[in-house]
Amino acid sequence: MSPREVIGVDFSSRPTRRKPVVVAQGLAAGPTVKLQALHCFDTLEGFGQWLKQPGPWVGGFDFPFGLPRELVEHLGWPTQWLALMRHYASLERPAIRDTFAAFCNARPVGHKFAHRATDGPAGSSTSMKWVNPPVAYMLHAGVPLLLDAGVDLPGxxxxxKARVALEAYPGLLARELIGRRSYKNDDAAKQTAERLIARKDILAALELGRTRLSLRLKLTPAQHDALIADPSGDRLDAVLCLLQAAWAAGQEHWGLPAGFDPVEGWIVGA
Known part of the structure; x- marks a missing residue:
């Protein structure tokens, strides 16, 4: 099998120099994925322009590509994916927050949020969540960039077809490797030795290929040290998405289940 370009994207809906969008760029060949470069973008515009470059690549993007069908139908929003995304992109963030909060407030405790079918097996937050983490805003900022870039969104x-974008979730792979241990935090006061050790453990497992993806990550010593030294985990998350994209590149139908709900999307590997 010839080598394949792959990317992994740790996304921020409001990137800054301190908290950029991070793109891990690599080359997948058989069971080995070699990290070639890490790119950081402190504006959405800069990241969007990078996406428009010619491929080929297969990418894993750490933001949701859809909304819970239960929520969409309750709100009377379009149930065709492109129309739904265009409607959603037309809304301002305060309107999204107020609409979703009203939906939650009308529901019983323990069932406030609607969830996508992929959230259960992936262990991911619902894409309607606007805080901790604000994935609703990540969808709002991220999907329009993919549409504008004209990439292929399977299903x-x-x-x-030379630029294939898949929804990824680094937490899915991280939990396989270290369980529920925390490995990152943006708060300097919480950037502990325990989280540093957890990042080391994740990288050790990836470099040895000890995951169900059956892929081995190849790094230079400098890359290894840089990933461990980033207490926010953003660069490591981009690499985790890179591995998920590399796995998908070797699967039939990108590893996506047949007939997944196109309103909701699906996290690759879940």
Missing amino acids: LLDGD
Whole structure:
């Protein structure tokens, strides 16, 4: 099998120099994934322009590509994916927050949020959550960039087959490797030795290929040290998404289940 370009994206809905969008760029060949470069973008515009470059690549993106069908139908929003995404992108963030909060407030304790079918097996937060983490805003900022770049979104929207975008979730792979241990935090006061050790443990497992993906990560010593030294975990999360994209690149139908709900999308590998 010839080598394949792959990318992994740790996304921020409001990137800054301190908290950028991070893209891990690599090359997948058989069971080995070699990290080639890490790119940081402190604006959405800069990241969007990078996405428009010619491929080929297969990418794993750490933000949701859809909304819970239960929520969409309750609100009377379009149930065709492209129309739904265009409607959602037209809303301002305060309107999204107020609409979702009203939905939650009308529901019983323990069932406030609606969830996508993929959230259970992936262990992910619902894409309607606007805080901790604000994935609703990540969807709002991220999907329009993919649409504008004209990439291919398997099961959702046909685009440039040389640039394939898949929804990824680094927490899915991280939990396989270290359980519920925390390995990152943006708060300097919480950037502990325990989290540093957890990042080391994740990288050790990835470099040895000790995951169900059956892939081995190849790093230079400098790359290894840089990933461990980032207490926010953003660079490591981009690499975890890179591995998920590399796995998907070797699967039939990108490893996505047949007939997943196109309103909701699906996290690759879940």
